[in-house]
Amino acid sequence: MRLTRKETQRQTRDKLLAAAHSSIVEEGVAAMSIRNICSAAGHSQGAFYSNFASKDDLLVEILQAHIQDEVVLLRDLVAHCSGDDIEATLQVLAARLAKLADEQHWSLLSIELQLHARRDPAFAERHREGKAACHHLFGELVADLTRRFALRPALPPLQTGIGLYALWMGLAVQGDVEGAIPREQMLVGFFRAMAGLDAPSTRS
Structure with a gap:
């Protein structure tokens, strides 16, 4: 054909x-x-x-498409989680995000685009559009969790999504820090605080 x-x-x-x-x-x-x-x-x-329009335009689209694919995967995990155990679901999501944060080429790409946007006002607008799309995707993931587990978050899903995205990217850029808790624990802790969840019970 x-x-x-x-x-x-x-x-x-x-x-x-x-x-x-x-x-x-x-x-x-x-x-x-x-x-x-x-x-x-x-x-x-x-x-x-x-x-x-340029290599920069291509790079923004690649990063945005990469994050979109990953958030689709994460939302699918939420949709197919079994039972009402939000702790298990958060651990799965955080482990996946932490694994992505270890993929150095994506964090380097994000850093380069961020720096270039600071230096080039024309590119900054394209970069803002790309980040806004990523924030929206993370907001949708938070909204899925909110509906699935009947949560009452401290902030609207979009705002929580922006914070989650910033923390995730920051952890990716920062790398390993001596004395810091594992990345997945940091991500779970952030979401628990934003969702107003009590600390998980521990067994002696």
């Missing part, structure tokens, strides 16, 4: 995104270039600029 022009453009865009993603994983953000991305995707630089 012959593809429509729109379908062909979508395929080209997806190949460029996939090539850029592979470049980040294999070489890091600093080493990636538009020329190498286009070569790996089998397209010209003209095709690149037909889909993205």
Whole structure:
């Protein structure tokens, strides 16, 4: 079946995104270039600029898509959790977020985009849009938990989501700190405080 022009453009865009993603994983953000991305995707630089305004624009979209995929996975975990044991659910979610925080190439990408947004007012607007989308996704995850377990959080889901996203990214950027509790415990502690949950009971 012959593809429509729109379908062909979508395929080209997806190949460029996939090539850029592979470049980040294999070489890091600093080493990636538009020329190498286009070569790996089998397209010209003209095709690149037909889909993205710049490398920065591409990077924002990659980070946003990555976080969207992960939040979809986390929301699915909430939807399919068994029983009413919120403690077990929080542990699963926090363990997944902590694992993602260990993926250095994503935290480095976030840092580079944040710094570039501080230096370039034109890019700052694109970066704000990307962060707003990520905040919205985390807010939806919090809303899922709120409905699933009939919680009464101290802040609205979006505001809690913004705080959770900031803590998660901060932990990723900060790395390991001597004397600090594990990342998953930090994340669970934050959410418990925001959700107004009592401290979990312990058995002697």
